[in-house]
Amino acid sequence: MPLDFNTSLIEEFRTNAGRLGGPFEGWVLLLLTTTGARSGKEHTTPLGFVEDGDRLLVVGSAGGSDRHPDWYRNVLVHPAVTVELGADTWQATAVAATGAERDELFAKVVAVAPGYADYQKATSRVLPVVVLHRLPADDHTPPDRLDALADELVKVHDWLRDELAALSEGLAARGTAELTVELRRHCLTFCSGLARHHGGEDAGLFPYLAREYPGKAGVFERLQDEHATVSRALDGLRELLARVDETGPERLRPEFERLRAELEAHFAYEEAEVVPLLRAAVPDSAA
Incomplete structure (x- = not known):
């Protein structure tokens, strides 16, 4: 038109x-x-x-x-x-x-x-x-308790881990056109979901926690730096994925394994540092 x-x-x-x-x-x-x-x-x-x-x-x-x-x-x-x-x-x-x-x-x-x-x-x-x-709609309604937000953060991480596992299984199989389609579906859903998750943390969650816990400023700086690193890795993964029909799923493996290692470390650090803050009864006590 x-x-x-x-x-x-x-x-x-x-x-x-x-x-x-x-x-x-x-x-x-x-x-x-x-x-x-x-x-x-x-x-x-x-x-x-x-x-x-x-x-x-x-x-x-x-x-x-x-x-x-x-x-x-x-x-x-x-x-x-x-x-x-x-x-x-x-x-x-x-x-x-x-x-x-x-x-x-x-x-x-x-x-x-x-x-x-x-x-x-x-x-x-x-x-x-x-x-x-x-994609599931974002819920911008503040939770009644911060520990409800902690539950949501772990829930999102678990969903992303499931998508990583599905991707890993697909790459290991190195198979047919049907596998390639399934690989693309899982990968693109994962990439979009992760980008939205990190964007929400950078725009809302981390600034709030940084105000409540000024002594933890270094934690949030590190997490935002990791988000930027992951974003660059996702860009590379998307570029490979756009050519997956020509190159085959096996070409994705080195990039994917690097990204997976970074994400597993990132999720573990975030859960160790952020979840306890969200679950704390009196936020200012950790400042």
């Missing part, structure tokens, strides 16, 4: 909570906001979609063009996206399906929206199918 047409469509979507008129009256679209692969700027694109259980499927059809749409190129580098559907807005991880799974999902899409089959006939390019996995 032309840029100016997209802009007016996006404005109408947001003004009317997803309801559209004119030639799109009765259509159900979503808005997908991605981060530019090169520019780093946000871009919003109206897209058709098909529901598949608790996830959404979108196709990089570009109207049957011989070139992949920009939004698809963006998600290969930056899989963290924002989805607007009706009046709801939520964060998601965008995962491009490959191999047999891509074919199976494309068949599901065509069964609901046959027009995509015509787009595929118009080009020799294999139309990519991207799966949008909704």
Whole structure:
């Protein structure tokens, strides 16, 4: 779609909570906001979609063009996206399906929206199918007790450890296209979840604790430095992941093992230093 047409469509979507008129009256679209692969700027694109259980499927059809749409190129580098559907807005991880799974999902899409089959006939390019996995909503409500926040921190760490274990098992198997798809799903979900977790700590939790415990300033400085180191490692992992179909999962192993060691040490240090502070009955006593 032309840029100016997209802009007016996006404005109408947001003004009317997803309801559209004119030639799109009765259509159900979503808005997908991605981060530019090169520019780093946000871009919003109206897209058709098909529901598949608790996830959404979108196709990089570009109207049957011989070139992949920009939004698809963006998600290969930056899989963290924002989805607007009706009046709801939520964060998601965008995962491009490959191999047999891509074919199976494309068949599901065509069964609901046959027009995509015509787009595929118009080009020799294999139309990519991207799966949008909704991420749990952040809860910004302050907990009644700080130890409730401690429980949440350990819970998030345990979830991230589970994703690390799933990644490790996938890399050890070094297998089929189906394995590669599963590896990509776990890795991108993990990367997005970790980035959001660290961002929340840096913006809210650590500044609060630094005020309550001025004698622990060095702890929070170290944790924020570790966050920056992990972020750089994640960038490298994402770049490798974008080429996993060409290089194979085994190329990810050295980068992954380095990242895993850093994260395990980081989680252990954070739990040893931060959780006791959150569980303390009188925060100022540790200052």
